[in-house]
Amino acid sequence: MKIILDIGHPKDVNVFQNVISELQNRGHDIKIVTRAKENTRRIIKECGLSCEFGPYYKSMVGKAFGVIRNDIWLYNIAKRFQPDIFISPGSPYSAQVSKLLGKPHLAFIDTEIAGPAIKLMLPFTDTVYTSTSFYLDLGPKQKRFDGYYELAYLHPKYFMPKKEVPAKYGLDNDYIILRLSALSSHHDIGANGFSFKTEEELREYIEALEKYGKVIISSEVVPWKTIEDYQLKFKPSELHDILFHSKLCIGEGATMASEAAILGVPSIYVSNTRRGYLDELEEKYGLTFTISDSKVALNKAISLLKKDELKEEWQLKRQKILNEKVDVVEFMVNMIEYKKKPR
Incomplete structure (x- = not known):
């Protein structure tokens, strides 16, 4: 299966790093995309992950106007890569592009106050996975699990602190x-x-x-x-x-x-x-x-x-x-x- 993973916040790199490894071990082909935010770029590089970087806007006005530009950027990448599925921590861009290409999009989110991003993402996504602790009801697309995303990289199975x-x-x-x-x-x-x-x-x-x-x-x-x-x-x-x-x-x-x-x-x-x-x-x-x-x-x-x-x-x-x-x-x-x- 060919997968596009669209990440945003530096935390997302940590959340998905072990997921990426396991998916690759099972034979899946993954293309990682993100915006060129300095902290995210640095962490991705340090993790040794291959990634394509798109436009990044610091101001809220820039982020609003950047939606179309990011959609076009990601659409062009997807047309070349031909993914079977899109996954993200709630990216509006991957949700919207997945809809255009008729491919499924799965969102893994944990931030209730990310209202604008959720509103731009939800109509176009297939399933939104949230912790049982997530206090918003997002409707029939929402599926809950009893865990925290931090456990994807801080559980002792994946992290042993160095003295x-x-x-x-x-x-x-x-x-x-x-x-x-x-x-x-x-x-x-x-x-x-x-x-x-x-x-x-x-x-x-x-x-x-x-x-x-x-x-x-x-x-x-x-x-x-x-x-x-x-x-x-x-x-x-x-x-x-x-x-x-x-x-x-x-x-x-x-x-x-x-x-x-x-x-x-x-x-x-x-x-x-x-x-x-x-x-x-x-x-x-x-x-x-x-x-x-x-x-x-x-x-x-x-x-x-x-x-x-x-x-x-x-x-x-x-x-x-x-x-x-x-x-x-x-x-x-x-x-x-x-x-x-x-x-």
Whole structure:
């Protein structure tokens, strides 16, 4: 079977990497396409994957006008490749082009607030796979599974943390990760996180956390010297090793908050937006917390950091997830191999 995989966010590379390997082991031919977003390009290169890069627009206006251009770009690729099926994490482009070519499209999504992309994708797709924690009802095309996409790359079957990675960067196991996000994706419209107005506010936040361990910053933007001073520059492939060995993760990124939780690391998502998977990780497993007020989030972080045997407690909670959730890679591969009849 010939498959076009259309990915978008850097997280998608991680989600689909083991899926790609398994599909290729079963004899399927896969063409990967994406937009030329710098972070995504870097991660794909580091993973050693072959990919075609299309137009990428940073502004929301550019993204809106870029739909037609991306559709044309992908249509031309598909005409040459002649795929049997399109798969994506909810790409409107692959859904629309699949409809034009009369081929099935399967979407694997987890972000409820990605409203514009869902609306542009849903009429043209065949099936949308979401976690049971996904709080939106997308109608008859939606199929749910009991798992999280992060398990496709962070389950112990696929990921074993390396002890030597933190030491490589001069870190012990007593460090705290502060994640700052650019909040520039289409699903970030109206999203607020820390909202630091001055560099002094950021420094005060860091100083409060530093009483409980070394603070390192992971940031998509570096507008202030304080961010540059605290930012840890590491290989993308070593992020999850660093995350696993950290004491706590607090930040504006939903992806990193959920990854920390899946790895058994206490995490706090500072945002006025919500994700179904983060809600379930909080309410059912007590692994993470979504807090809209940055000061309340800081107090929560401090209360956690004061706890004895914090790591051991969270690892027990993590084990509960591993015992209860499905093998997400196997699930995705099985759904993709179930080739639908052309429309």
